[in-house]
Amino acid sequence: MTEYDLLNLNYRSLDEAREDMSRLLGERAKNESLPQALYNDPFLFRVDMDEVFMKQWLFAGMTCEVPKAGSYMTVEIGQNPVLIVRDRDGEVRAFHNVCRHRGSRICKASKGKTANLTCPYHQWTYDLKGSLIYTGSAMGENFDMSQHGLKPVHCRTAGGFIYICLAEGEPPEIDEYLQALETYMEPYDMENAKVAVESILEEKANWKLVIENNRECYHCSGSHPELLRTLLEWDDTTDPRATPEFKAQYERQAQEWDNECIPHEHIEFGLRNRIVRMPLKDGTEVMTMDGKAGCKKLMGRIENRQLGSMRILHLPNSWNHMQSDHVIVFQVLPVSAQKTLVITKWLVHKDAVEGEDYDPERLRHVWDATNRQDRELAEQNQRGINSAGYVPGPYSESYEFGVINFLDWYSETVLREFGVPPASVPRQAHG
Template sequence: MTEHDLLNMKYSNIEDARRDMDHTLNERSRQLSLPQALYNDPFLFRIDMEEVFMKEWLFVGMTCEVPKPGAYMTVEIGQNPVLIVRDRDNQVRAFHNVCRHRGSRVCTANKGLVANLTCPYHQWTYDLKGNLLYAGTEMGDNFDKSEFGLKPAHCETAGGFIYVCLAEGEPPEIDDYLTALDSYMDPYDMENAKVAAESTLEENANWKLVIENNRECYHCSGSHPELLRTLLEWDDTTDPRATPEFKEYYARQAAEWDREGIPHKHVEFGLQNRIVRMPLKEGTAVMTMDGKPACSKKLGRIQNQNLGSMRILHLPNSWNHMQSDHVIVFMVQPVSAQKTLVTTKWLVHKDAVEGVDYDVSRLRYVWDQTNKQDRELAEQNQRGINSTAYQPGPYSETYEFGVINFLDWYAETVLKNLTRHNL
C-alpha cells in the first residue's frame, strides 16, 4: 500500500468494508459526488477490483496487436496477469498468464511472437490453445498433462476490439453491444491497422476520478485549448445543451455519412456502452492542431475525411475516438486506491509509413497535451478529496450528466455483484 492508502484506511477488515459499501451506495444521492472513502480507502478499492474489474468485461487491446498465430500481448488486471494470444485457427484467446507448475508468469514481455508458450522458469510449454505440451520427465510416469493447461479467461472480439472478463462463472451479457460494434467499426477494417504510437501515464488518483473527468467537458474550456481547436463540447446527439445550430450541422453531416453507408446514429446498451458519431468543428477533419489529417492513408474503405469522431464508451475502463485517418483508444488500469494507469494508443493503416505518410509527433500532440492536463486535474481532485474538509458536492444535470450516468452504472454494478457475493 502507498503512504496515502495507509493514511486513508477507514476499515479494519474487508467484511466491514463490504457491509458499509453496500449501505453507502444504497443511500447515496445521485446528484452528489461519492463519499470520501469510495475515492481513497484501500479496502473499498479492493471491492472495486473484486466486484467490477474481476467480474465485468474490460477492454484490453486491439486485434491488430496480435496480427498472426503466435502473436501475443500481456496486460495486468489488478494483481492478475493476463495473456492474449492468436492461435493457429486465427482465434484470439485470453488466459491467466500463470504457469500451472509453480505460478510464474509464462510470458514476461508486453508483446511477442512465439511458436508455443514457454514458461521461462522451468520450461513448461503450452500450445496456443493453452494445452500443456511439455513438463519434462521429472514429473513422473503418472503425471497427466491434460489436467494442467493454462486457465482460460472469457474473451470476445468485435470491430477490432478485444474484451476480457475474469468472472469465474458466466460473464455478463455483451452480445448486443458487440454486434453493434462490429457494424459501426466495419468501415475502418481494424484488422489491417497498426499501433503507430502508445503512451502510458501514471496518475495519482482513484480510477473513478479518471473516468469522471472523461465523462464531462465542463472543464474543457478552462483546461484543453489544444483539444478545443477541433472538438465540439457536446457529449453526443442527446446532449441537453445541444443548440439548434449544432443539430442542423449534425443533420448536414449525417446526410453525407448516410450516402457513404457510414453508421452514425446514437446507440446505447444500458449505461455501460454507447456508440455515436459526432462531427468536429466546421472546417476540421481530425483531432490535430490544424484540424487536417495526420495520416495520408485513410483506414479501411473510408473515402470521406470528414467523418468527425465516432465515440465509443465502454465502462469501466475505456473511451475511444474513431476518425477517418487514425483512431485513438484509451484503457484505464487501476493500480491502488490512489493510483491509475491510463494507456493511449494511436492507430493508423498498417501500410502507412512513418515519416512518409504520418509524423508521430503531429499525430499524437493534441491528446498528449490533453492527457497531461487531465492527469493534473485528476491528481488535484484527489488531493482535495483527501482533505478532512471534503464532502460530496453537487453535479450539474446538464454539464455533468455523463458523470451522473457513470456513477449510476458503477453503483448498480457494485450492488448487483455484492448481492451475488452473498453479502
C-alpha cells in the first residue's frame, strides 16, 4: 500500500468515524455514560474537534491579560494556534496565529507586548488590527498587501471574559448569555484585575471525562477534603439534596446581596451556560484552607466578604468561581483522545501586592489539591473505560444531573451538525 493509499484510507476512516459517532450518539441510552469509543477513539476525537471545538464558542482567557494596546496572548485549539491582541482602539481581537506568507506561527510566547505583529521567519509585519503593513522589497511593486492580512477568528468579550470561535461561517448565537455575564460580572470590575498565579495540568484522560468530573460533586466527600472545608456540595437551591438549613442560609445572604445590588438569581441558557451565586459554608469567606480572606483587597466595588461563590458554566471548556477577593477561572483544552490540558488562573485586584496583600501559595492551595485529585480520578476513569470490561453505566438523576445535562448538550450539538433534529436528542432538566 502506497503513502497515497494510506492518506486516502485515513480520510475514509474519518468519514466512517462520523457515521459511527452519529449512530452511537443517536442510540445512546438515556442517563448512562457514553459508549467506550466516544472516550478513547482517535478518529472520534477528531470528529469532536471538528464539530465541537472548531464550531463552538470557547473560553480563551481574560481581558485583563491583554491590558494595553499591543498586549497579546496565545492559545492552541487542537492544531490551531490562535493569537489574541488588544488593538490601539482598545478592542480585543483574535486571529489565526499564522503568517500569510508561508504559514509560520507569528507569536511564539504565551503572553507578551508588541508594537506590531512580526513573523520571525521573514519579518512580514502586521498591525494590531491584522493588516499586512510590511514585506520588504521581495514581493515586488504589484503585490497587493491588502489581500494578505491575518485571518480573523470570531472574538467576543463580556464581564472580563474572552470567547473565541473558529467557525468559518456564522458562529452560534451567544448574545443573551454575554449580556447576562456583563451584568453579573459588573461588581468585580475585571478590567482592573490581574492574574496572580496560574497552573497547567496535563491529564491523561478524554476531555469529556474532565468535564463530567467537574459537573458533579457525588465524588467530593471521598476525594476533596480541602475543597469541602468551604464548598457546599449541592449545585443550587433546587438541588434535591439541599437541606432546610442551607436554604435558610441562602435567604439570609440573598438579602445582603440585594442590599448591595449584587445579582444572584439563577439563570441558564439552554444546557450550555448557567450562572448561579451560592453561599459557601456558613462562617467562611472564600475557598482557602481556613475559609478566611485570600487577598486583603476586595474585587471591584464589592464590600461584603461573605459573597459566596458565583459559579459560571460555559460548555464545552470552562467553569469558574467568582468570590469576594479573588476569582478562579478554569479552561479545558483537548490535546488528543486521551490527553487534556486543564489551565487554572487565580485573579486578584490589579493593585494587590504579592507578599503584602496576598500569598500565592495560600491563594492556590485548595484548588491545586483539588485539581490534582481530579486528575487522578479522571485518569483512573480513563484506564477503566479502556478495559474490555467497560460498559456504559447509569448516572444518578439527583447527584449527577449536571453530567446528564452536559452529555445531552454534547449529543445535541454534534448531532445537529450532522443534520439530526434536536428534538430527537434525549433531554434532562436540571435537578
